[in-house]
Amino acid sequence: MREAWIIDAVRSPRGRGKPGVGSLSHIHPQRCMAQVLNGLKDKVGFDPADIEDVVAGCGSGSGDHAHDIARMSVLDAGWPISVTGVTLHRFCGSGQQAVNFAAMGVMSGQQEAVVAGGVEFMSRYSPIHANGFHANNEHLLKLHPQVPQGISADLIATIEGFSREDVDRYAVESQRRALASIEGGYFKNALVPIYNDDGSLALDRDEHPRPGTTLESLEGLKPSFEGMGAAQVDGYPKPFDEMAKDKYPDIDRVIHVHHAGNSSGVVDGASAVLVVSPDYAKAHGLKPRARIRQAATAGTEPLIMLTAPGPAAQRCLDKAGMTKNDIDLWEINEAFASVVLKFMKDLDVSHDVVNVDGGAIALGHPIGATGGMLIGTAVDTLERLDKSTALVAMCTGGGMGTATIIERM
Ligand SMILES: CC(C)(COP(=O)(O)OP(=O)(O)OC[C@H]1O[C@@H](n2cnc3c(N)ncnc32)[C@H](O)[C@@H]1OP(=O)(O)O)[C@@H](O)C(=O)NCCC(=O)NCCS
Numbered sequence: 001m002r003e004a005w006i007i008d009a010v011r012s013p014r015g016r017g018k019p020g021v022g023s024l025s026h027i028h029p030q031r032c033m034a035q036v037l038n039g040l041k042d043k044v045g046f047d048p049a050d051i052e053d054v055v056a057g058c059g060s061g062s063g064d065h066a067h068d069i070a071r072m073s074v075l076d077a078g079w080p081i082s083v084t085g086v087t088l089h090r091f092c093g094s095g096q097q098a099v100n101f102a103a104m105g106v107m108s109g110q111q112e113a114v115v116a117g118g119v120e121f122m123s124r125y126s127p128i129h130a131n132g133f134h135a136n137n138e139h140l141l142k143l144h145p146q147v148p149q150g151i152s153a154d155l156i157a158t159i160e161g162f163s164r165e166d167v168d169r170y171a172v173e174s175q176r177r178a179l180a181s182i183e184g185g186y187f188k189n190a191l192v193p194i195y196n197d198d199g200s201l202a203l204d205r206d207e208h209p210r211p212g213t214t215l216e217s218l219e220g221l222k223p224s225f226e227g228m229g230a231a232q233v234d235g236y237p238k239p240f241d242e243m244a245k246d247k248y249p250d251i252d253r254v255i256h257v258h259h260a261g262n263s264s265g266v267v268d269g270a271s272a273v274l275v276v277s278p279d280y281a282k283a284h285g286l287k288p289r290a291r292i293r294q295a296a297t298a299g300t301e302p303l304i305m306l307t308a309p310g311p312a313a314q315r316c317l318d319k320a321g322m323t324k325n326d327i328d329l330w331e332i333n334e335a336f337a338s339v340v341l342k343f344m345k346d347l348d349v350s351h352d353v354v355n356v357d358g359g360a361i362a363l364g365h366p367i368g369a370t371g372g373m374l375i376g377t378a379v380d381t382l383e384r385l386d387k388s389t390a391l392v393a394m395c396t397g398g399g400m401g402t403a404t405i406i407e408r409m
Contacts, residue, residue: 004103005281005288006406009117009273009376010040010192013203014364017122017266023203024194024268025123029064032194033073033119033270039192040115040272041079046284048079052111054272055102056087057094057118059367059397064124073119089368091133091397092335093297094118095271096371100295100404102275107292112280117271117372133302133397136235144302145247147240149397150225150263152305153336154256155244159304160342164257167337168218171262171361173351174334175213178358182209186357186384190376208265208364223256224263247303262337267364271372290379293389293405294320300399306339308401309393310346316391316403324349327405328387331374333394334359343393357381370394375404382408 012032015024024032033056041048056070070085090097095118102116134140147155157167181187182205193204229241236243241254281288296319298311309332317323324347332343332354344354357377360370371394378390393403 001107002109003278004106004275004292005278005409006290006292006379007274007276007281007286007288008040008044009190009372009379010036010043011190011271011369011373011376012036012192012194012269014206014208014267014269014366015203016207017268017364019123022123022268023207025121027194027196027202029119029121030069030072030076032121032268033069034077035194036117036192036270036272037073037077037079037115040274044274044286046113046274046286048083050113051083051115053114054083054085055098055114055116056085057090057098057368057371058087059089059091059094059120060125061089064121069119090400090402092333092365092367093371093394093396093400093402094368095373096375096392096394096402096404099273099275099372099375100402103292103295106275106277113276116273116275118368119270120367120369121268122266122366123268132235145243146302146305147243148225148228149305149335150258151229151240151244151254152303153258153263153338154225154229154254155248155304156306156342157257157338158251158255159248160338160345162257162338162341165215166341167257167262168215170337170341171218172213172215174355174358174361175210177356178209178362179211181357182206186380189380206363208267209362213261218261221259221261224259226256229254229256244303258336258338262361264335264360265364267366269366269369269373271369271376273372273375288409290382290406290408293407296403298401302399305397305399306335306395307342308399309339309343309395312401312403313347313391313393316405320405322405327389327391328353329356329378329381329385329390330354331378331390331392333365333370333374334361335365335395337361339395371402375406378406
């Protein structure tokens, strides 16, 4: 099979995902994605007419994210009308899946040049879906009861024995690393500043990180999902904590340890990665930065939901004929602190090589955009640290995990 090469990867800054507060929140998601597409085009210097498809992940299919946001962003960017766009949904793994599909298209010989990434403006909706991931399907609710992801994160901490101090300590380190990478200018290579329609600058830096986060500053934060776990929500048979106990009868109760400071930040943003065939790169004088070696997914129990990054990463390694010892750096999405703690425990990987630039706890997790952002960060960090191989993995709604192995070139 031929190779799929990453020529470059860019992203918008992550703006705080609160309407009127976040510096991107007044911009339409299509406009932001369009500016990121043009940022990639200008940085690399490719002809957009060559792009056979733009694959965008998006975790919301309604409101301002409705329909095919990939094609609408292509049109908004002023790219030729011959360039198609497709939008896909794998919950939080949508953007990573977009890159994986782009790689598959190129590796199979069906496509030469594809742009993949995603977009999400969380300021435009609540990430806690009122009608649940089962979307009001009573049959599915009985077969596979599912709860909001914050309850799942707390359930992981309860079962694994991660204390409030464990998850807070992880979050403090995420903030410290993100700040060091911001101060070191390490994200600048990938950042595409986002402008308002009048040409003024909207945002050119990540605005979610909180410098000065310490164990003490987190101590006073109340668990965010305790009330939600105890409440009887319409359309559900029982409060969420009771549903979790029914599925995991060995626990006495769900211990709520996650809060605003150790959960992924609610933010707005977009990402784009150029994936091409070796023939295309050579014909256009493009220097590849990395190859996509392998992609994989895995499914686990959907109520606990967020435990599949480990199995997805393991499957990805197995399919590539590699072991964890072949991986220099790991980007594991910080959906919640317990997700990464469990991943490191499952695969017995040291925090020293996981999320070395911090992650979504500090920087934010713009659902559909994050996978493209993590892959871009992995490419930048491999180069900066002179390493060879990175594995990116994410947990997703519905109890799935996505994984990608990339190799620096
Ligand atoms: C956990 C969550 C509900 C918190 O939301 P929120 O309450 O709106 O969060 P905020 O950013 O407003 O922060 C709440 C408080 O915590 C404080 N805080 C947040 N981070 C902090 C930090 N690092 N240090 C100190 N204080 C902090 C804020 O200052 C704020 O206090 P204030 O109200 O006095 O200003 C939200 O971040 C969330 O849902 N995250 C997960 C998103 C998700 O599920 N994504 C999908 C993953 S699978």
